[in-house]
Amino acid sequence: MIRTSRKALLLAVAAVTLAAPLVIAQTLPRTPAPAGASVYVISPANGATVKGPQVTVLFGLKGMGVSPAGMPMGATGHHHLLIDSALPTNLATPMPANDQLVHFGKGQTEATVTLKPGKHTLQLVLGDHNHVPFDPLLASDKITITVTE
Numbered sequence: 724m725i726r727t728s729r730k731a732l733l734l735a736v737a738a739v740t741l742a743a744p745l746v747i748a749q750t751l752p753r754t755p756a757p758a759g760a761s762v763y764v765i766s767p768a769n770g771a772t773v774k775g776p777q778v779t780v781l782f783g784l785k786g787m788g789v790s791p792a793g794m795p796m797g798a799t800g801h802h803h804l805l806i807d808s809a810l811p812t813n814l815a816t817p818m819p820a821n822d823q824l825v826h827f828g829k830g831q832t833e834a835t836v837t838l839k840p841g842k843h844t845l846q847l848v849l850g851d852h853n854h855v856p857f858d859p860l861l862a863s864d865k866i867t868i869t870v871t872e
């Protein structure tokens with residue numbers, strides 16, 4: 724009779740821990756937003772049809788100020804424009820920067836973006852000096868526009 728020590732083999736395998744690379748986004752404290760603050764898209768209007776491909780978006784903010792990223796300056800933040808994109812799911816980390824989540828870290832209050840013909844959604848999120856969304860989240864309504872050639 725051949726006996727293999729399966730139990731010993733399993734224990735050996737269990738003892739091997741795999742050092743899988745972990746990507747942990749840096750968690751930062753969220754800056755409290757003043758009561759009553761809100762962010763909104765001034766233009767284009769929700770449902771508007773606009774000529775593209777260059778579309779100018781005006782950023783609105785009530786109850787707070789706009790300041791460049793990098794230094795905490797009281798109740799101020801900078802705008803982020805989500806293009807055809809959902810809100811970030813993790814609100815305790817700096818927002819990523821990409822074509823669909825554009826930072827305006829110089830304190831811009833408007834931007835001209837290039838959009839292909841068709842329907843697009845736009846939404847603003849205010850971030851603090853670390854690009855972390857405020858607490859509570861300050862995001863505009865998501866608007867939908869149609870861009871023509």
Ligand SMILES: [Cu+2]
Nearest residue numbers: 826828850854
């Ligand atoms: Cu930012």
